[in-house]
Amino acid sequence: MVDLSVKIGKLRLKNPVMAASGTFGEVYGELVDISALGAYVAKTITFNARQGNPAPRVCETPSGMLNSIGLENRGVEYFIKERLAGIRKYKVPIIVSVAGESAEEFASIIKRLERERIDAYELNLSCPNVKHGRHIGLIAQDDSAIKTIVKKVRRVTKRTMIAKLSPNVTDITLMAKAAEDSGADALLVANTFVGMSINIDTKRPRLGNVVGGLSGPAIRPIALRMVYQARKVVSIPIIGCGGIMNYKDALEFIIAGASAVQVGTANFVNPKATEEIITGLERYLKKEKAGIKDIIGSIRTA
Amino acid sequence: MKQLKLKIAKNEKMVPGFFKMRIISPYLAKASKPGQFITVRCEDDTDPLLRRPFGIHRILPDGIEALYEVKGKGTEILSRKRSGDDVDILGPLGNGFDLQKMKGKRPVIIAGGIGVAPMVAVAESIGASDVIIGARTKGHILCEKDFKKLGSRVIIATDDGSRGIKGLSTDALKDLLKKSGDEERVIFACGPNPMLKAVWNIAGPLGIECQFSFEEHMACGVGACLGCPIKVKESGGHEYKMICKDGPVFRGERIAW
Numbered sequence: 001m002v003d004l005s006v007k008i009g010k011l012r013l014k015n016p017v018m019a020a021s022g023t024f025g026e027v028y029g030e031l032v033d034i035s036a037l038g039a040y041v042a043k044t045i046t047f048n049a050r051q052g053n054p055a056p057r058v059c060e061t062p063s064g065m066l067n068s069i070g071l072e073n074r075g076v077e078y079f080i081k082e083r084l085a086g087i088r089k090y091k092v093p094i095i096v097s098v099a100g101e102s103a104e105e106f107a108s109i110i111k112r113l114e115r116e117r118i119d120a121y122e123l124n125l126s127c128p129n130v131k132h133g134r135h136i137g138l139i140a141q142d143d144s145a146i147k148t149i150v151k152k153v154r155r156v157t158k159r160t161m162i163a164k165l166s167p168n169v170t171d172i173t174l175m176a177k178a179a180e181d182s183g184a185d186a187l188l189v190a191n192t193f194v195g196m197s198i199n200i201d202t203k204r205p206r207l208g209n210v211v212g213g214l215s216g217p218a219i220r221p222i223a224l225r226m227v228y229q230a231r232k233v234v235s236i237p238i239i240g241c242g243g244i245m246n247y248k249d250a251l252e253f254i255i256a257g258a259s260a261v262q263v264g265t266a267n268f269v270n271p272k273a274t275e276e277i278i279t280g281l282e283r284y285l286k287k288e289k290a291g292i293k294d295i296i297g298s299i300r301t302a
Numbered sequence: 303m304k305q306l307k308l309k310i311a312k313n314e315k316m317v318p319g320f321f322k323m324r325i326i327s328p329y330l331a332k333a334s335k336p337g338q339f340i341t342v343r344c345e346d347d348t349d350p351l352l353r354r355p356f357g358i359h360r361i362l363p364d365g366i367e368a369l370y371e372v373k374g375k376g377t378e379i380l381s382r383k384r385s386g387d388d389v390d391i392l393g394p395l396g397n398g399f400d401l402q403k404m405k406g407k408r409p410v411i412i413a414g415g416i417g418v419a420p421m422v423a424v425a426e427s428i429g430a431s432d433v434i435i436g437a438r439t440k441g442h443i444l445c446e447k448d449f450k451k452l453g454s455r456v457i458i459a460t461d462d463g464s465r466g467i468k469g470l471s472t473d474a475l476k477d478l479l480k481k482s483g484d485e486e487r488v489i490f491a492c493g494p495n496p497m498l499k500a501v502w503n504i505a506g507p508l509g510i511e512c513q514f515s516f517e518e519h520m521a522c523g524v525g526a527c528l529g530c531p532i533k534v535k536e537s538g539g540h541e542y543k544m545i546c547k548d549g550p551v552f553r554g555e556r557i558a559w
Contacts, residue, residue: 022526022527023522023526023527024526025525025526027524027525027526027547028524028526030303030304031303031304031305031392051541052528052531052542054531055530055531055532056518056519057529057530057531058519058520058521058527058529058530059519060350060351060352062349063348063349064351065351065352065521067527067529069529072528072531072542216351217348217351245348265351267522268352268521268522268523268526268527269343269351269352269353270343270390271305271392271524272305
């Protein structure tokens, strides 16, 4: 048996593979063994329900896709009453992704979730499809906004808190440091890249919201570079995310310094992706005669 | 719903730009209902990336058929596959047509363009119907024989008048409803959104039950990504439902047109 277990904050994961927020759901239980995952990451919730953006919400691009879902969800109470019990039956750690338009909203959602059995929070500071109150652009593009929110949430929970950063920044290390210094237990690098696509016949954007988040293999080298850079400046664990399709892609992130990975778009292409990545990692570690911890950050640059 | 690696039994050109693929799968044959769909991974690579959705065209004793239009890279690659090649299929997906409560009403099937694909499965389940096929030209008319074999009356409408009525399938519908007088009807339709809306504008005010199958770009196909919304009426306002999971078939009165 190879050791695939990793620690993310106070959380112990039996393996480092998760499905990214909003790209998975209980329906996948018909196609993969959800209880085999390192953790279950629930789709982002806001305090109140959100309707999301008008259609079209997705479009394909070369080796990638754009989405402008707009954080459609039914709010924190609905999640607790209608969804949580279903997720618990997989007996894996539950990470709830949370977004707010202000530090106060983040804190109120988490205060409410504190009364429930949940293992960790992912702070979605980086959804490109939502406008934020006073902020210009994304929270995760402003290191002072990151600090305000992470500090505020830190005061209301002792549970593991993961800051989901945006790749739409000039210097990821600045944002990574801001999150770590303010009390985040781990970083998630990274969310989608803002992009767009136009239909030249109709001259209309291919997304109802004009711009959206680019994901998939197209962004992988950039996300990987950001994990590598962030690794150098923080000591908290990093979860790598960006275009991971198979175990080899996952290993690139782990070797660059990620302690765990999230798989997003790949779930749409191959619903068994997460399961196949776990077995691929096992095979690789057997061959390397190593545990996963020996591989994390094992990049050789000299 | 299952994800299956299956062999293509047949993949042949029907008319230029339109192909029919037969898949042997006792599971899909048994589990599929008219109006449901499958998604196909066209290539084991990352471009094209997403799976392509196709309405289930026919449900056979030992498998299913998909009828598809070559529209882009994914369908182009699929059209070059031969019998014996592997294909990665996810299905059956979505909810099909409700074919139970027709109670002696005479069905009208309306199909626009590639929207004809799922309607053959409907016809083969309910038997003789009135069928209206809308196509660009006479070279784009599909499945006429499949409907006629069942004893259906088939009306053709082409954009350029090269066969049948010159005009829209909805013009043919107006005519048909006028001629059929008081006979009770139920409409099953699939095609582009403007066509479905036009059908509803004609049939809705007459109190005719309509079931519409919608087409939309999809990412997951199973209701997880929330990428294929459709606005439906909900007490006092509207909300989004997902075409892949809550549809692709919706009753006309539910839609916030």
